[in-house]
Amino acid sequence: MRVQFSRRLFTLAAAFSALVLALPATAAAAGTIDFAPKVDSPSGGSFPSWGPGPSPIGMIGADFTGDGITDVVAADFGGDGPILMAGKGDGTFATGTRVGSVGLGFGAVGAGDLNGDGKTDVVAQAWTTIVIFLNNGNGTFKVGEKYTTLEGAQQQVIVADVNGDGKPDVLSLVPLGVKSWLGKGDGTLKAGDTALIAGTSAAFTVGKFNSDNNIDLAINNDVLQQVEIFTGNGDGGFSRKGSSTSGFITEDVRAADFNGDGIDDVVTADSFSFSTTVLISNGQGGFKATNRVNLSGLGPTSIAVGDFDRNGTVDAAMSAVLSSTMVVFSGAGDGKISKVGEFSVTSQPQTPVIADFDRDGKVDIAVAGSANAVSFLKNLA
Secondary structure: OOOOHHHHHHHHHHHHHHHOOOOOOOOOOOOOOOEOOOEEEEOOOOOOOOOOOOOOOOEEEEOOOOOOOOEEEEOOOOOOOOEEEOEOOOOOEOOOEEOOOOOOOOOEEEEEOOOOOOOOEEEEEOOOEEEEEEEOOOOOEEEEEEEEOOOOOOOOEEEEOOOOOOOOEEEEEEOOEEEEEEEOOOOOEEEEEEEEOOOOEEEEEEEOOOOOOOOEEEEEEOOOOEEEEEEEOOOOOEEEEEEEEOOOOEEEEEEEOOOOOOOOEEEEEEOOOOEEEEEEEOOOOOEEEEEEEOOOOOOEEEEEEEOOOOOOOOEEEEEEOOOOEEEEEEEOOOOOEEEEEEEEOOOOOOOEEEEOOOOOOOOEEEEEOOOOEEEEEOEOO
16 A cells, blocks of 8 residues: 555544444355465565555566466565565465565566566566566576656556567656656666656556557546546557546556456555445546445455456456455456455455466465465465
């Protein structure tokens, strides 16, 4: 969550006391979506009381060690740089090792092959700095270039090719929007344009919100309490299109096609309204419908999407920091989602990562939290 999380958590806790009696009892997993009890792995990091860091994406999954097994890198906000936890292939992880020692305050991480050598690199953001970590291919990294920036209401970085030249670029959250950093293909970046909003940017996601092949953006405006769509121009710049109101103090947004029309929609984790919202795209950079699940979780922080029951429709998992649970939603395929249940994980969970961690052909959930551990939820579908 945000840097000011301790104050927000106090407010959320008060709201929790008032709402807990109004919430329905936590349902057991229904239908074909179910998860085994959590299995924890120690992180070896210094995660503070609100999880890996003040970011909607504080942990990422990829094969960083080159052994074909999904690993995780977590932003160790209270430590001296991100932490790599190598996957063992059974849903557990080796104790973390430092990706690079670059100082405190790095709460956001992203992943991509920034120098074209076939190895997945890491990019991280702190309050005023973006750092590239180049992968040596064996679980170690070389600290690369550093770039000066300012964070928005949260920190966030995503790797994507926004100018269509085949070289991964970096997008970062800045106070009034999202800035493009164009990749040169050698692990270095040059500053590009900024997609500006009339407010404070709190989270963003990349997706396909119209019919062209350019990468688009959805940015959460923390002042206007709405999600704004920017369509990609194909050169690293973006043009604002439509917007729609989400929940109150949205902490995270993700793009996925919830109604099967070939255009991405947006799902949000609404922290202070304890809700989850799906905004249905109109295919032209705007929205045409809002589907909200009220009282869906206690202190939503981050959300991720995947097909848990393998039926071809998009499902979602959201971390709930006050109840220390993962809230799982089943997608109906028509743009609506319904709450399946809640599954206990490590305390004050932050960013869920969805991947097949135990190599059984089903996507699982991993999430880090304040106990300096990563919880694994095995998919039983």
